[in-house]
Amino acid sequence: MRNTTERRFMLKHLELLLLMVLLPFGIAQAQEVGPQDATAPAVDSSNPSDSSAVSLDTALEVVPPVEIAPPGAVTVSDFPNDAGDHLLVSFEPSPDEALGILVYRIYRRTPGATDGTEEWAVVKTVAAGDHTEIVDGYDPDYLVTQGTQYEYRVAAVTADCREIPGEVTVAQVVGRGEWFHTEKLKVLIGCIIFISLIFYYFKRAQMCHELYLRPIPGIDAIDEAIGRATEMGKPILYVPGLSGIEDVATIASLTILNRVAKKVAEYQTPLRVPNRDPIVYTVAEESVKQAYMEAGRPDSYEANSVFFVTDSQFAYVAAVNGLMTREKPATNFYLGMFWAESLLLAETGSLSGAIQIAGTDAITQLPFFITTCDYTLIGEELYAASAYLGREPKQVGSVKGQDACKGIVMTLVTVGIILSLVDIFTGGATDPSKSLLLKLQGLVDVTSLE
């Protein structure tokens, strides 16, 4: 029984097996150009170097190339919202695209130029059937100059490397820069609302309205931490982040440093501020000096309390960890921008037994600080800390302005959630025409205002 089945199987696939065995021989035979080929002309053996060229030409003559129509009209338009250094080039593909066109080459030249750009240059190559519109000007080797009139030509390239050029088109427009980025209209409206709210709350705070700020434990603990260091007679370490002065988190940190230094000066506790960035170092030094003067204790200021270490990330970590291990500061502040070094610093501080207060807007580093520090200022709390410590009306007003903006966003998010739930029950989630959420998006979407 089994043999019969196997025999049937063999017979059924015999043709396929024979084909597999014979196919390689057939292919080899077909590729061989033998002297018996009746269609092949005689090769001039006196000039062996030309033999291959003659054969190729002859082969092409034997199989006449398919006539392929060139690409159609080229349209050039100005690219929106740029400095005039981009052009939008679109072309009609060849109607014979299916007959073997692989790619289209887009050529550009500047007629009458004398700087080498008068020759045709390929600015882009696009695959056939892919897309017929390109943005010219992104290639740094072929930049588009504002106000220059270019000529374009699109050529279709076939599988046998033939190039079928289209007609030369003088660009209908020249690159022009715009004076307003229309796609940033939403951002502008958001900024205007935000700035208006901030100024409104500045004014309210100045008019002696009592503004409530919710307590933040990390900020409330600053006094306690400074007091602890004073009682223990040990220094306070303040790390103002590892970023430069251009980082807003660093500026926020320097403002907090000023407040902390003022309290440190009052308590006459030693302060250590190691810096990674030389500009941050100069600002931090001035800020601490100023704080000691404002506290009425300029003589207590130690010239070497604020110092530059190195701009190398891990060398800085080694130096600060060494300082923690040797001097055993009672309180460590890590406020500003941090990267991979956050855990190395905070874990060493934790092992040294210091009370630690951290604050950063680097989301990826927050878990490390939360794990190893006693108090952590999360994101925006870092920026609000200076207002909390100073309690100046305008500073408090800015915090209230931020809260109002967050209130607007929270309202929109809540409305979006409710409408999404309604869509689920009314079928709007599957049918866009019934979707209330999409209707709201259409109303809120400020692009409709353009």
Next chain:
Amino acid sequence: MKRTVPMMIAMIGGIIMMIQYFIPHQVSQDVFNYYTEWAPLVGSFALVLGVGSLTRVHIHKIRAKAPNWPYSYAVLIPLYLIPVFAFFLPASIGGGTGKPSVFDFMYSRVQIPIQATMFSMLAFYIASAAFRAFRAKSALATILLVTAIIVMLAQVPIGDLFGRWLPDTGLWILRFPNLAAKRAIELGVGFGMLATCLKIIFGVERGWLGGAGE
């Protein structure tokens, strides 16, 4: 005067940069490039001050015979000697920045391995921090522990052995609750940055000035 001039520069520069953001025209781009070209210049001047600070601190330690003062020589000698080798001495005695040179040896055979060592310590620090964080002392800490185990197992091939539900749950945690929390923090950070920038531009925040003019 010392306080007003920097504040005016910050105010005008800040407003120009704010307006510039909305103008794509070449004139606006040129203004932006012109401003940003100044930053490295200021930085290079400040570096001189930084090196001066480092020197002052360590000379003070050596003079005062502070604890561990001999190590200050290990800072000061390379700080000044390596630039001399790199920029002033001929290659025949190990000068220059090419290979072989004293500079290249110190950079590739000393500095880079030490930096790599510091970075590799992070793995051990993560283990000890995770041990502390994941102790199930309360209900919330237990939730954190369970969530962390699911997310960690979902990221590795062994997670599939428990069933498809584990990677799916891990992905769901990352895509929804975790992303929502991250976005909320990012939103707050964005508003905080904007408010701080506005306070600097309009002179409400003056901490960055240090003690100028006082």
